Amino acid sequence: MSHVRPVTMCLVATEESNAEANYFRHEALGVVFQVRDGRLNVLLWQRAEPPFEGAWSLPGGLLDPGERLGASASRHLAAKVDIPEIAHLEQLETRSDPVRDPRDRILATAYLALVPARARPCLPPDTTWHPVDALPDCAFDHASIVRSARERLRAKLSYTNIGFALAPETFTVSQLRDTYSAALGYPVSATNLQRILTRRGVIEATPGLSRPAPSGGRPATLYRFAASELVVTNPFAAFRPRAAEA
Numbered sequence: 001m002s003h004v005r006p007v008t009m010c011l012v013a014t015e016e017s018n019a020e021a022n023y024f025r026h027e028a029l030g031v032v033f034q035v036r037d038g039r040l041n042v043l044l045w046q047r048a049e050p051p052f053e054g055a056w057s058l059p060g061g062l063l064d065p066g067e068r069l070g071a072s073a074s075r076h077l078a079a080k081v082d083i084p085e086i087a088h089l090e091q092l093e094t095r096s097d098p099v100r101d102p103r104d105r106i107l108a109t110a111y112l113a114l115v116p117a118r119a120r121p122c123l124p125p126d127t128t129w130h131p132v133d134a135l136p137d138c139a140f141d142h143a144s145i146v147r148s149a150r151e152r153l154r155a156k157l158s159y160t161n162i163g164f165a166l167a168p169e170t171f172t173v174s175q176l177r178d179t180y181s182a183a184l185g186y187p188v189s190a191t192n193l194q195r196i197l198t199r200r201g202v203i204e205a206t207p208g209l210s211r212p213a214p215s216g217g218r219p220a221t222l223y224r225f226a227a228s229e230l231v232v233t234n235p236f237a238a239f240r241p242r243a244a245e246a
Contacts, residue, residue, distance in 0.1 A: 026107045028073035029060035029142070031092060031149035032083070034115040034129065035166050035182045040153075041129040042146050044136070045080065048126065051102050052139030056130065058110070058146070073111040082122040087165035088114040088230060092149055100141050110145045112152055114165035117179070133185060154184055156230075158238040161202045164225035172210050172220040176203070186241040200233040201226055 032043040044056040059080040063072045069091065077083060092110040100108065115121070130136055132150055135143050156162040157180060167179045176197075177190035197203045204226050209219035 024105045024107050025062055026069075026109065027060055027062050028069050028076060029058040029108055029110040029145065030073050030077045030113050031058060031110055031146055032077070032081075032086075032113045032115060033132070033149065033153065033166070033183075034119070035117055035179050036129055038178060038182055039131045039133070040150065040182045040185070042132050042135075042149075043081065043121075043123075043127065044130050044138070044142075045124075045127040047139055054137075055139040056136045056142070057139045058142045059127070060108075060110075062106075069109050070111065073109075073113075077113065081124070081127055083113075083115060083119065084121065085116060085119050086113045087116045087228070088112075088162060090230075092145070092152060095141055095145065097141065108141075108145075110149065112149045114153075114162070116165060117168045150185070154239070157183055159232060159234050159236070161197075161200075161225060161227060161231045161233055163197075163202070164228050167225065170206055170208060170222040170224050172222060174220070176223065180239075184239060188239060196237075202231075202233055 030043075034041055034043075043059060045059055046056055047053055059077055060073065061076040061079075063069065067075075070089070074089070077086075090112050092112045094107060094109045096107050098105050100106070132146060135146060138146070153162070163176070163180060163183070166183055167176055171179070173190050173194045177188055177193050180193060181187050194203075202225060203223045206222045206224050208222040210222055212219050
């Protein structure tokens, strides 16, 4: 029977080796958007070490044992930047390309996070905002993930009230038009936007008025979003560029 024991031990070792080979680490990434200076921006930090030294990355990191993905994304964001308010957070997608990370096979689940216009997060020196339509050299597949996040945001601006997570607490119609135009990446009509969002019950007028412009003119009515949580308002609606509407 002595010749059986080494074979058994070899089989056990092989099973353990196969289990290790099939274990993939998993990371959570945050795609943090904010409208700044009339453009949709994303939060990126610059890598100081290989791989992709000097390139820009989305904030995030590996899951801890027993940790949920959403909790991990929130933890890594809090560790990287001081964001006083994230108005909306949702799971975006999972990337599983075996070669997305040159070091090892690592799955990545990205989350879309929206920061309202009033927030001014305190950022470390290696972290800054970048316009989504003019991204710098990005590490891994992060540029592609940012583009996917923008497409998700564009879609949800059409059929939900998600604009509440980007706009000021109160706003004029022209200010809201600027926020939507920045997030969508093309101009929208203030008149049409007001008509559509009012008809759907997304925005409502307040008793307040805007401050008069230095050049004069009548103060404009201030509006606000009727709800500060995500609501589907028209599942079949879609904003389109004016050229596509013609």
